[in-house]
Amino acid sequence: MTAALVATSGVFAKKVKFIVDMTGRTVSPNGVSVAGNFQNWTPANSPLTKEGTTMLYSTVVDINARQVIEFKFINDNNWGPGEESVPTISKKESVANGGANGNRWAYIDSLKNDTTVLSFAFSGAAPRGKTAIRFAVDMQKVTAVSANGVYVAGNFQGKYNNASGDWKPNESRMTNLFNNNKVYEFIAIIDTTDGVEWKYINDNNWGAGEESIPTACQKGGGNSNRFYQATSAPKAFDKLCFSMCVACPTAPIPTYDLTFQVDMSSSDCNGGFDSVTVAGAGAKLTGFGVGIRMAQVGATGVYRVTVMGLDSGEAKFKFRAHKNGNTNWEGGSDRILNLTKNDTVALTCLGSRVVGPCASKPANSSITFYVDLIAETPAPKIYIMGTFAVPNWQAGARELTAVSGVPGLYMVKIDSICPGTFNYKFTNGDATNKDNEEQFGDSTQRSCVESNGIGGWNRVFTRAVATPISINYKFNTCTIGRAPVGINENILSANLKLYPNPTSTYTVIEFNDNSANHNVQLLDLAGRVVRTYDNHKYNTLRVDKDELTPGIYFLNVSNDKNQTGSIKLLVN
Numbered sequence: 001m002t003a004a005l006v007a008t009s010g011v012f013a014k015k016v017k018f019i020v021d022m023t024g025r026t027v028s029p030n031g032v033s034v035a036g037n038f039q040n041w042t043p044a045n046s047p048l049t050k051e052g053t054t055m056l057y058s059t060v061v062d063i064n065a066r067q068v069i070e071f072k073f074i075n076d077n078n079w080g081p082g083e084e085s086v087p088t089i090s091k092k093e094s095v096a097n098g099g100a101n102g103n104r105w106a107y108i109d110s111l112k113n114d115t116t117v118l119s120f121a122f123s124g125a126a127p128r129g130k131t132a133i134r135f136a137v138d139m140q141k142v143t144a145v146s147a148n149g150v151y152v153a154g155n156f157q158g159k160y161n162n163a164s165g166d167w168k169p170n171e172s173r174m175t176n177l178f179n180n181n182k183v184y185e186f187i188a189i190i191d192t193t194d195g196v197e198w199k200y201i202n203d204n205n206w207g208a209g210e211e212s213i214p215t216a217c218q219k220g221g222g223n224s225n226r227f228y229q230a231t232s233a234p235k236a237f238d239k240l241c242f243s244m245c246v247a248c249p250t251a252p253i254p255t256y257d258l259t260f261q262v263d264m265s266s267s268d269c270n271g272g273f274d275s276v277t278v279a280g281a282g283a284k285l286t287g288f289g290v291g292i293r294m295a296q297v298g299a300t301g302v303y304r305v306t307v308m309g310l311d312s313g314e315a316k317f318k319f320r321a322h323k324n325g326n327t328n329w330e331g332g333s334d335r336i337l338n339l340t341k342n343d344t345v346a347l348t349c350l351g352s353r354v355v356g357p358c359a360s361k362p363a364n365s366s367i368t369f370y371v372d373l374i375a376e377t378p379a380p381k382i383y384i385m386g387t388f389a390v391p392n393w394q395a396g397a398r399e400l401t402a403v404s405g406v407p408g409l410y411m412v413k414i415d416s417i418c419p420g421t422f423n424y425k426f427t428n429g430d431a432t433n434k435d436n437e438e439q440f441g442d443s444t445q446r447s448c449v450e451s452n453g454i455g456g457w458n459r460v461f462t463r464a465v466a467t468p469i470s471i472n473y474k475f476n477t478c479t480i481g482r483a484p485v486g487i488n489e490n491i492l493s494a495n496l497k498l499y500p501n502p503t504s505t506y507t508v509i510e511f512n513d514n515s516a517n518h519n520v521q522l523l524d525l526a527g528r529v530v531r532t533y534d535n536h537k538y539n540t541l542r543v544d545k546d547e548l549t550p551g552i553y554f555l556n557v558s559n560d561k562n563q564t565g566s567i568k569l570l571v572n
Helices: 281-290
Strands: 012-022 030-038 046-049 056-064 069-074 104-108 115-121 130-138 152-154 183-191 195-201 226-229 255-263 273-279 304-310 315-325 326-329 335-339 366-373 382-386 398-402 408-418 421-426 449-451 457-462 468-475 496-499 506-511 518-524 528-534 540-544 551-559 564-571
Touching: 012 030, 012 069, 012 104, 056 506, 104 115, 130 195, 255 273, 255 315, 273 281, 281 304, 281 315, 315 496, 366 382, 366 421, 408 564, 496 551, 496 564, 506 551, 518 540
Parallel strands: 012 115, 366 468
Antiparallel strands: 012 056, 030 046, 030 069, 046 056, 069 104, 130 183, 152 195, 195 226, 255 304, 273 315, 315 326, 315 335, 366 408, 382 398, 382 421, 398 408, 421 457, 449 457, 496 506, 506 540, 518 528, 518 551, 551 564
């Protein structure tokens, strides 16, 4: 038993409840106790009381906050055979920190008027039916550890560790346990079947201190968080370098200069913009915060800025346009460049990942959006939001109205939509509550969406014509919704078939709308027309891959009945 005292670093009393589960053990006639550095390691000073008819024993102790405590449970009121055997994952010492101390530990952080609960099975890593995971992050390559501390935030917080919800950046403070070695740790209690997602933060809030997780250790599938699938066995993670997938290298991390550039010549929508910025991961790129202002290159539509001394490896970033205090992020997932030298970002149009300047876009047009909630319980209010509006997303959300004669179908007509390609999604309820957004949990229903870079999905649409069109989907799917009574909008999309899709050779589009001829445009993600097929008079049309590069394309179709439709093509 290690009995070294730790100096109290706080002066505010915090209630801490110790609970131990004695199920399957013969309890000593002298009872059960806890001893620790907060009470001079004297078991008799802190007896635990049995809770009703359970095998749980507990006590509440006032302990000064903002300090590491050490403790053990004893099946007796004195040291001896009754002392518990602390599991490896629960010991203050660990492979990650290189220390030598076999006691349990906890950091008493919160000064809120609540009670910190420390609950375990006797000689166990967690309460019965739960398991423990131990996070470890090495901060030695970080220029300065935040005075606010180092934290871990994730989807594990809401149910355990006395947190008030998931993804709280100021709830789960990590602790440097030995000699300021810059290794910070935290132990979480979780269900044995949880899929755990998390990020480390060099601060107690989101922003510049948030780590940028390399693609190699992200969950994947559009989810950029770290991930672990729990089992019944406790899990202690190896220490990883902050913002890396590996241990910190011994040599200094090379740094390079990176020039960012973006073509804004197609971004004159809604009065254009006051300024252009780039923001990205890490403090140098403001942690996706205020961003770095870019300068116009002469009289062109290109904006450019050079950032000096970025760490080598993955640089993640996005461009934004600003107007009257509103910040409009470009759509799509984060841009990623593997920085291995002084480099320049390839020129693309704002919102596009296709290399090259902006393609011309059609004149502004009106779009009528429909969403079919036949498989949902509609909330009192239904919204649509996206990059087509200013301000975009939640701040510019538009309410839909119920369509007469078709229960569960909602619509809104938005005039003068300007962007050539835009992202959007529907919400079943308050647009500011992310739980109400479309989630696209079914992987077979993602042909009309693209990753948003933070684990979710956004719908994407490219306007090929300036004439009014309609878009109609079932909520949370890429399936065409029910048509309004007496209106044949979207009937063309519903009667288009494309096979094979994806393709590496050719694809066939099949028209089943009984029209005499069709006009077809093949567009890339930047909205550029790659090919056209005018006045096609047959029921099928073969599109060969030929010189098409792998990626996402759209086939926009119109017929002689003035109906339009669009279908997504994936080229491998």
